[in-house]
Amino acid sequence: MYIHGVPATSDLFLPCRDCICSALRRTTRAVTQHYEAAFRGSGIRGTQFTILAMLIQTEPMPISHLANHLGVERTTLSRNLRPLERRKLVSLSGDRARLVNITPDGEKLALKTLPRWRHAQKTVGEILAQFNLPAVKQRSSPKKVQSPKNQK
Numbered sequence: 001m002y003i004h005g006v007p008a009t010s011d012l013f014l015p016c017r018d019c020i021c022s023a024l025r026r027t028t029r030a031v032t033q034h035y036e037a038a039f040r041g042s043g044i045r046g047t048q049f050t051i052l053a054m055l056i057q058t059e060p061m062p063i064s065h066l067a068n069h070l071g072v073e074r075t076t077l078s079r080n081l082r083p084l085e086r087r088k089l090v091s092l093s094g095d096r097a098r099l100v101n102i103t104p105d106g107e108k109l110a111l112k113t114l115p116r117w118r119h120a121q122k123t124v125g126e127i128l129a130q131f132n133l134p135a136v137k138q139r140s141s142p143k144k145v146q147s148p149k150n151q152k
Contacts, residue, residue, distance in 0.1 A: 027131045034127045038120035042113045048084055049117055051077075052110040055090065055102035062097045 035046035044052075054069055061069075067077040081100065084090040089106035092098045102110070 023131060027128070030127050030130070031124060034124055035117075035120045038116045039113060042116055044109055044113055046117075046120070047080060048089075049110065049113055051080060051084065052089065052102055052106050053114075053117070055100060056107060056110055060093070060099040060101035062094075063092075063100055066100050 032046070039046045039049060050070065051066075054066065058066075058069075063077055063081070064074050067074040070077065072080075081090060081092070084106065085092060087105075088103055089109060091101050091103055093101065
């Protein structure tokens with residue numbers, strides 16, 4: 001048996017073809033590309049929209065709390081906030097616990113690009129349908145997420 005022209009020397013590795021981690025990585029990459037395509041030409045990336053959308057729903061919050069709500073590392077969020085701050089779409093205040101807040105310009109841009117997000121959200125099922133992830137559905141159980149405005 002051959003996989004991509006390379007002989008498979010051990011049947012022990014056959015189950016690796018159904019690796020959930022690998023499948024999720026491919027899926028999330030395709031979903032991210034889908035959202036980025038929807039935002040192309042808008043002046044904002046899909047990942048930046050997500051930050052602005054979260055901030056519209058919350059009070060100013062420390063970077064670490066925002067990172068937690070978004071499911072990203074604090075350092076990744078800090079890197080993603082820099083261009084938004086340069087464009088004055090978000091502001092950071094405070095010395096120790098840097099609080100992130102959306103600016104009026106950030107709110108305007110988020111509102112302007114919301115239809116792009118809605119379109120991406122409405123059509124993402126077409127992307128997900130390309131991936132067979134039944135094992136993920138069987139093994140994961142969704143947990144209730146509290147609204148960010150209600151969390152402190």
